[in-house]
Amino acid sequence: MQSKQKITRDITDCADCPLRVNEYFRTFTRRELDFMREFKVGEFHAEPGTGIIGERTTAPHLYTVLDGWAFRYKTLADGSRQILNFALPGDFIGLQTSMFGEMDHSVDALSPITLCVFPREKIWELFKNHPELAFDATWLVAQEEKVLGAHLTSVGRRSARSRIAFLLLHLYGRCEALDLAGSNRMKVPFNQQHLADLLGLSLVHTNKTLKRMEASKLMSWQKGTVRFLDRDTLAEIAEFYEPASSPRPFI
């Protein structure tokens, strides 16, 4: 499960962090930058399908996604899987181990992914000496909670069609902010099974609904690229409201 993973010390300096060139993220002070450079102990690369952290395990590390996609999920006894959310660049992974000692879900790489690695025990130092970063950490967790609430609402109360529309619009918003999408086009590394497992649907029904949405010229999904053909109607179907974007912190 961890065969294709490797931690490397051949890392990008936080000062040259490729994420920071994006105005989506807030800027660091010099002092914060110095701390982060010390906090970061390495980088971690994983290929699609490999596990990053396992449910009910503990890990000595925390991660920030530097590049690529991952997904967080829970597995039930009958083998079915509920995907909780996708993790994109800037997202934090594994804070649960710092808070509760172990994860209550797993995280796998969805695309080739690069993670910044931080030692778990130093999280306390962050809280103690860098209240701004501590605030950011809380912000990130709260953001994650918000997204889970949105997904819960989708799965609990929306139709298959509406769930799909909502999720794709949601992802488009996130990707757009990261310059990973634009002009109503978005490259996605997941397949229909992932989509079904996130939306609480079966693969077959997901596929049929998707086909119907393509037939009605709402969207298309080919070769890993999603195109929005009628975003207004999709937003209406999904009851999706563009969230006001505030400058996003990250760690």
Place this chain on the structure above:
Amino acid sequence: MQSKQKITRDITDCADCPLRVNEYFRTFTRRELDFMREFKVGEFHAEPGTGIIGERTTAPHLYTVLDGWAFRYKTLADGSRQILNFALPGDFIGLQTSMFGEMDHSVDALSPITLCVFPREKIWELFKNHPELAFDATWLVAQEEKVLGAHLTSVGRRSARSRIAFLLLHLYGRCEALDLAGSNRMKVPFNQQHLADLLGLSLVHTNKTLKRMEASKLMSWQKGTVRFLDRDTLAEIAEFYEPASSPRPFI
């Protein structure tokens, strides 16, 4: 909507906080206690059914539940409602306003409820001067995220029967820790409509499933009291695993 609310200054001193007698919560240092007494600006009482914070609104206050139940929910255009979670004593309400400026869900009182009131703008002081409390705040948000993930998994992948079993066992665990339940009995302030709205089910189907579970002697629910008649089987149906309880912080 806010008719039955009132903020009173006739408050319980944090030093005499009734929650702290419970060993479930971690203890405060003297310094933390002093801060909390100053941080807390009042108490707030609400009757069942009244709104505490509304979706898409901002509030100048943060709250901790001191006594009673509340519930967090989202409303869709067709009037349907998705309850995200219940809030019990010790739970934090309204941190989203501090993080994002406004709430993405509403919070209503479920039972008569008393809340400790904190001014939103002083949250920063907490982060700056009391890293332990900041850590606790993050802990609480992470805990909330964890619960939402569990509910999402229920709604996405479990049968009606299993969802009900899981939720009741989950609530029993929380109530037991607060000395609000024991001996397989738990008083609950919600009705079947609330249950349905949390589980992503219709009222009718929730009722029928509940009746069937009572008929098979798994549990009973009468006059606001839930009794577990066969907790082992319920746990099996729900795939519910007793979470390892770590000392819980609160603010």
Place this chain on the structure above:
DNA sequence: CGCGATTTTGAGAGCCGTCAAGATACGTGG
């Protein structure tokens, strides 16, 4: 005792799940 809220029950429909199988895409080796 009466009225609104909540719970129950029945009937029928439909969205979505499961099963099965074929089609297509993709990477690998010959």
Place this chain on the structure above:
DNA sequence: CCACGTATCTTGACGGCTCTCAAAATCGCG
């Protein structure tokens, strides 16, 4: 450049879990 195996996507048939509609029964409370 083609053969082939695997992963992914599609489609059809059928069943069932859950939904909606409707109405009756019960509870709660003034």
